[in-house]
Amino acid sequence: MSHAATHDQHDDHHGAPKSFFQRWCMSTNHKDIGTLYLVFALVMFFIGGSFAMLIRAELFKPGLQLMQPYFFNQLTTMHALVMIFGAIMPAFVGLGNWMIPLMVGAPDMALPRMNNLSFWILPFAFTLMLSTLFMAGGGPAGGWTMYPPLSLQSDSLAYVVFAVHLMGISSIMGAINIIATILNMRAPGMELLKMPVFVWSWLITAFLLIAVMPVLAGAVTMLLTDKYFGTNFFNPGGGGDPVLYQHIFWFFGHPEVYIMILPAFGIISEIIPTFARKPIFGYKAMVFAIASIAFLSFIVWAHHMFAVGLPMGAEIFFMYATMLIAVPTGVKVFNWVSTMWGGSMTFETPMLFAIAFVILFTIGGFSGLMLALVPADFQYHDTYFVVAHFHYVLVTGALFAIIAATYYWLPKWSGRMYSEFWAKMHFWNSVIWVNVLFFPQHFLGLAGMPRRIPDYNVAFANFNMVSSIGGFLFGASQLIFLGVLIHGVWFSKKKATDRVWEGAKGLEWTVPSPAPHHTFEVPPVIHDDELAHGHVND
Amino acid sequence: MSETAGCLEKPIHMTQPKMQQPAIDQPDADRRKGVRRTVTILVAIVAAFFLVSFVQIVLMK
Ligand code: HEM
Ligand SMILES: [Cu+2]
Numbered sequence: 084m085s086h087a088a089t090h091d092q093h094d095d096h097h098g099a100p101k102s103f104f105q106r107w108c109m110s111t112n113h114k115d116i117g118t119l120y121l122v123f124a125l126v127m128f129f130i131g132g133s134f135a136m137l138i139r140a141e142l143f144k145p146g147l148q149l150m151q152p153y154f155f156n157q158l159t160t161m162h163a164l165v166m167i168f169g170a171i172m173p174a175f176v177g178l179g180n181w182m183i184p185l186m187v188g189a190p191d192m193a194l195p196r197m198n199n200l201s202f203w204i205l206p207f208a209f210t211l212m213l214s215t216l217f218m219a220g221g222g223p224a225g226g227w228t229m230y231p232p233l234s235l236q237s238d239s240l241a242y243v244v245f246a247v248h249l250m251g252i253s254s255i256m257g258a259i260n261i262i263a264t265i266l267n268m269r270a271p272g273m274e275l276l277k278m279p280v281f282v283w284s285w286l287i288t289a290f291l292l293i294a295v296m297p298v299l300a301g302a303v304t305m306l307l308t309d310k311y312f313g314t315n316f317f318n319p320g321g322g323g324d325p326v327l328y329q330h331i332f333w334f335f336g337h338p339e340v341y342i343m344i345l346p347a348f349g350i351i352s353e354i355i356p357t358f359a360r361k362p363i364f365g366y367k368a369m370v371f372a373i374a375s376i377a378f379l380s381f382i383v384w385a386h387h388m389f390a391v392g393l394p395m396g397a398e399i400f401f402m403y404a405t406m407l408i409a410v411p412t413g414v415k416v417f418n419w420v421s422t423m424w425g426g427s428m429t430f431e432t433p434m435l436f437a438i439a440f441v442i443l444f445t446i447g448g449f450s451g452l453m454l455a456l457v458p459a460d461f462q463y464h465d466t467y468f469v470v471a472h473f474h475y476v477l478v479t480g481a482l483f484a485i486i487a488a489t490y491y492w493l494p495k496w497s498g499r500m501y502s503e504f505w506a507k508m509h510f511w512n513s514v515i516w517v518n519v520l521f522f523p524q525h526f527l528g529l530a531g532m533p534r535r536i537p538d539y540n541v542a543f544a545n546f547n548m549v550s551s552i553g554g555f556l557f558g559a560s561q562l563i564f565l566g567v568l569i570h571g572v573w574f575s576k577k578k579a580t581d582r583v584w585e586g587a588k589g590l591e592w593t594v595p596s597p598a599p600h601h602t603f604e605v606p607p608v609i610h611d612d613e614l615a616h617g618h619v620n621d
Numbered sequence: 622m623s624e625t626a627g628c629l630e631k632p633i634h635m636t637q638p639k640m641q642q643p644a645i646d647q648p649d650a651d652r653r654k655g656v657r658r659t660v661t662i663l664v665a666i667v668a669a670f671f672l673v674s675f676v677q678i679v680l681m682k
Contacts, residue, residue, distance in 0.1 A: 193656045193659075193660075194656070194660070255667055258663075259659075259660060259663045259664065259667075262659060262663060263656045263659040263660050263663070266655065266659050267652050267655035267656045267659060268652060268656075293663060293666060293667055294670075297667060297670035297671050297674060298670070298674070300671070300674070301671075301674030301675075301677075301678070304674070304678060305678060308678065314678075316678075
């Protein structure tokens with residue numbers, strides 16, 4: 084990634100060679116900022132991952148082994164906050180930064196200086212949040228959902244609220260930048276309906292971000308005023324209602340989970356056509372499905388609240404609305420499969436992760452459908468079944484897509500081919516151990532093991548031990564990923580060609596590998612044959 | 622083929638000649654105007670969201 088440094092003096096027209104500080108801290112270059120986001124996400128992934136290792140270590144056996152319950156609760160809370168806001172979201176923003184301008188033929192993002200600001204807010208926000216772990220009262224321990232009154236008991240609430248405000252500002256600025264870029268910076272001839280699906284998925288995701296991040300900011304601000312400024316939004320003693328918080332939070336929270344999956348859909352829709360050597364099946368249907376999922380994501384939030392006692396009409400409405408999302412999601416899965424059908428497929432690592440995504444994300448979708456059934460959810464809610472569900476959609480869904488994208492575009496970024504052998508080792512280890520880790524959690528949940536507890540009934544011992552072993556090995560497998568990355572960025576002797584993959588189509592493959600610091604300063608002349616979807620309207 | 626794509630065989634520092642920007646850049650001006658308009662609309666939406674929540678927080682307390 085930072086390999087491009089060697090070309091700096093040549094490619095940078097705008098003055099003297101830059102120092103390390105100037106290049107990385109004062110950057111306005113979409114590629115450098117994309118790299119910063121990706122490196123940040125990787126660091127957060129390992130921090131959040133080490134919390135997960137501690138959680139699985141404590142849950143290896145029944146009884147309390149390693150830590151006090153209150154610290155365990157801090158770990159589950161921090162694990163989720165770090166992974167969601169620190170790893171998955173910034174990784175997608177990094178991929179968007181790197182690839183959107185290259186894919187639409189723009190010289191950079193529309194607002195390069197704001198881009199720098201959006202990134203540099205994040206290290207401060209996460210330092211602030213993680214620092215609470217070292218404070219006297221400890222970090223937040225009420226879960227990433229921060230339900231009152233529990234979350235109000237934490238001494239670090241104000242730190243977390245401020246950190247969430249910062250992350251929200253960063254995300255909103257990032258989203259505005261992406262929308263402004265896609266709507267205004269496309270090269271002539273790059274019509275909206277010829278854009279890569281990844282670009283479409285980010286355009287729609289950015290609108291979701293703009294719509295819901297202010298809602299989250301409002302919710303946590305009310306927590307803050309309830310704790311410190313004498314308001315009673317969520318305090319029944321003063322006329323408030325804690326369920327109000329849940330409504331506001333999930334009005335943000337459900338679109339948020341789609342913010343974490345729509346760009347993944349986009350990535351998979353890039354990779355499968357490349358390695359099946361066929362254009363994507365049903366391009367317009369894919370775009371329309373993303374838009375419908377985004378729309379529906381606003382009217383399903385109460386499926387997280389079935390068990391709080393909603394009116395019957397509300398339970399039924401939210402149940403059916405939730406099940407409706409399975410329709411556009413099914414369209415996507417069928418179209419990915421149809422794209423592969425009859426294609427001349429090869430199975431390089433990006434494709435392996437993409438195929439694993441299609442299968443394993445679908446398992447997560449099915450457990451989601453089970454949770455959407457009100458009577459069933461009364462039993463499953465707050466059990467390990469929910470934990471299994473969201474890890475299938477987020478780990479084998481969002482994270483696998485990010486890993487697939489990294490292998491897919493790394494040669495374009497660094498100019499070197501990663502080691503296919505070690506990447507495949509990473510893949511097979513990940514895909515085996517992730518299932519050993521999360522599949523037994525379905526059984527634990529169905530048998531009634533609650534989530535977010537440090538100790539459990541001996542009846543749950545066996546599956547927990549299996550899950551923990553899977554967890555440690557999945558964690559260890561990610562060290563292979565780190566090794567492949569370091570090798571593929573700096574040390575690999577194998578140079579990447581410009582097109583990198585035989586079946587790759589799109590503007591990003593017309594620039595050299597590694598992509599020079601500045602590309603498309605003069606808008607490219609676009610030939611429809613060069614685009615993956617150049618002939619959708621023919 | 623485009624400027625960039627046509628020069629792929631040359632060394633990288635030659636793919637981006639310095640003086641390629643046309644003197645009067647009409648599309649670039651359009652772009653700027655478009656970016657400004659998009660950002661204005663989006664910032665207005667976000668500001669409205671924040672304002673509504675703020676007013677609500679103040680009024681409901
Ligand atoms: C077919 C689509 C889906 C359906 C029908 C669905 C349904 C549900 C339901 C009903 C719950 C609440 C369970 C409970 O607490 O009792 C839930 C929880 C959750 N879902 Fe999904 N889901 C779907 C897809 C996704 C996707 C794509 C993601 C993220 C990428 C996701 C992430 C989550 C998360 C993080 C939770 C747990 C939130 C928490 O309580 O901490 N889901 N899902
Ligand atoms: Cu949901």
